[in-house]
Amino acid sequence: MDSPSFITVPVPLGDRAYEILVGRGLIESAGARIASLSARATAIVTDEHVGPLYASALTASLEAQGLRVSVVTLPPGEATKSYAGLERVCDAMLAARIERGDLVVALGGGVIGDLAGFAAAVVRRGVRFVQVPTTLLSQVDSSVGGKTGINSRHGKNLVGAFHQPSLVIADTALLDTLPLREMRAGYAEVAKYGLIDDARFFAWCEANWQGVFAGGPERDEAVAQSCRAKAAVVVRDEHENGDRALLNLGHTFGHALEKITAYDSTRLVHGEGVAIGLALAFRFSASLGLCPPADAERVEAHLKAVGLPTRLSQVPGGCGTVDALLDAMAQDKKVKGGALIFILARGIGQSFIAPGIAADEVRRFLTGEIDA
Ligand SMILES: NC(=O)c1ccc[n+]([C@@H]2O[C@H](COP(=O)([O-])OP(=O)(O)OC[C@H]3O[C@@H](n4cnc5c(N)ncnc54)[C@H](O)[C@@H]3O)[C@@H](O)[C@H]2O)c1
Numbered sequence: 001m002d003s004p005s006f007i008t009v010p011v012p013l014g015d016r017a018y019e020i021l022v023g024r025g026l027i028e029s030a031g032a033r034i035a036s037l038s039a040r041a042t043a044i045v046t047d048e049h050v051g052p053l054y055a056s057a058l059t060a061s062l063e064a065q066g067l068r069v070s071v072v073t074l075p076p077g078e079a080t081k082s083y084a085g086l087e088r089v090c091d092a093m094l095a096a097r098i099e100r101g102d103l104v105v106a107l108g109g110g111v112i113g114d115l116a117g118f119a120a121a122v123v124r125r126g127v128r129f130v131q132v133p134t135t136l137l138s139q140v141d142s143s144v145g146g147k148t149g150i151n152s153r154h155g156k157n158l159v160g161a162f163h164q165p166s167l168v169i170a171d172t173a174l175l176d177t178l179p180l181r182e183m184r185a186g187y188a189e190v191a192k193y194g195l196i197d198d199a200r201f202f203a204w205c206e207a208n209w210q211g212v213f214a215g216g217p218e219r220d221e222a223v224a225q226s227c228r229a230k231a232a233v234v235v236r237d238e239h240e241n242g243d244r245a246l247l248n249l250g251h252t253f254g255h256a257l258e259k260i261t262a263y264d265s266t267r268l269v270h271g272e273g274v275a276i277g278l279a280l281a282f283r284f285s286a287s288l289g290l291c292p293p294a295d296a297e298r299v300e301a302h303l304k305a306v307g308l309p310t311r312l313s314q315v316p317g318g319c320g321t322v323d324a325l326l327d328a329m330a331q332d333k334k335v336k337g338g339a340l341i342f343i344l345a346r347g348i349g350q351s352f353i354a355p356g357i358a359a360d361e362v363r364r365f366l367t368g369e370i371d372a
């Protein structure tokens with residue numbers, strides 16, 4: 001199993017423990033690594049952008065290990081994370097006679113990872129799966145932690161399951177073909193880890209983001225550090241009964257925007273929604289007197305420097321009314337007893353879970369943001 005140097009990030013979850021491998025060129029040895037999990041057959045799930053670039057190399061690498069391989073290729077974009085997409089993947093797995101002891105291999109971004117992982121969770125009541133994430137977002141976030149699912153017309157990720165992967169192979173060279181818009185979107189989730197609880201990492205991001213984009217050693221470091229940060233949270237709260245909600249920083253607003261833009265990736269992709277959501281969470285915290293306004297300005301300045309949107313006015317086609325936003329936010333999975341729970345911040349790297357924010361405060365803040 002010769003391969004270039006790589007970083008291993010363990011996710012010690014007892015009988016669901018697995019490793020995240022991060023490095024350039026890992027796809028070449030993916031077949032041997034996946035074969036070591038002792039399956040007989042694999043179903044690769046991918047999309048129409050990623051499949052033509054990487055599915056044949058992965059197929060060859062798996063077949064060289066004697067594994068039977070089938071491939072299902074879906075349309076790219078958020079709209080694929082749907083009931084129809086789920087039906088296609090489940091039926092393809094069943095048609096390929098994928099058994100419980102076999103493996104689903106998600107080759108793509110977060111859309112494919114969430115969808116394939118959910119199909120793996122439900123087909124035959126549970127098949128193992130491997131993540132081969134191909135976007136920055138999926139390498140730093142969605143391939144880790146076992147949240148799988150699809151969107152509903154009622155909201156983001158409302159139908160899903162916790163189902164941990166058996167292995168994550170993050171080949172950072174695959175990001176060389178990723179469009180700039182998608183690099184930027186994934187970067188919002190990288191910056192998020194600094195904003196949650198690691199001010200030093202946020203400062204590192206401010207100084208090193210160009211290297212992450214360019215594919216230097218900073219890229220591998222950013223992916224590995226993000227995975228370490230996420231794994232640490234997931235290990236202490238796998239099913240989001242407490243601290244894991246911190247990973248939702250920016251998402252109460254961001255998910256509402258994704259729903260309002262009808263999961264139309266030409267208008268808004270997840271990471272762009274998160275970028276606007278991060279900026280909103282910090283400005284909301286500042287407006288409540290919780291966070292120094294200078295920190296909110298610094299967050300916005302960094303996101304803008306990278307080329308990310310930070311304002312509701314930047315949502316193509318508009319962000320809807322305050323009522324539409326509040327209505328979408330009411331379906332957030334953090335809602336308890338009908339009341340919203342926000343992730344707010346006392347400063348950069350000092351985020352916290354904030355129940356008990358009055359609905360009037362949210363309305364006042366959003367009204368100001370829409371009018372800004
Ligand atoms: N499960 C989780 O914990 C979690 C965490 C964060 C986000 N998510 C979910 O992830 C999804 C977003 O994922 P995403 O940002 O990866 O989007 P995506 O999967 O839609 O991929 C973005 C685009 O890049 C293309 N692409 C992917 N890899 C490529 C490559 N190497 N070269 C060229 N093109 C490539 C895709 O075809 C697509 O058009 C959202 O649905 C979000 O809700 C889940």
Ligand SMILES: O=C(O)C(=O)C[C@@H](O)[C@H](O)[C@H](O)COP(=O)(O)O
Binds near residue numbers: 141145157189247
């Ligand atoms: O892994 C988590 O937990 C996260 O919240 C990570 C988020 O970046 C991700 O977008 C996640 O899918 C959101 O989860 P949801 O439970 O709010 O749908």
Ligand SMILES: [Zn+2]
Binds near residue numbers: 189251274
């Ligand atoms: Zn996210």
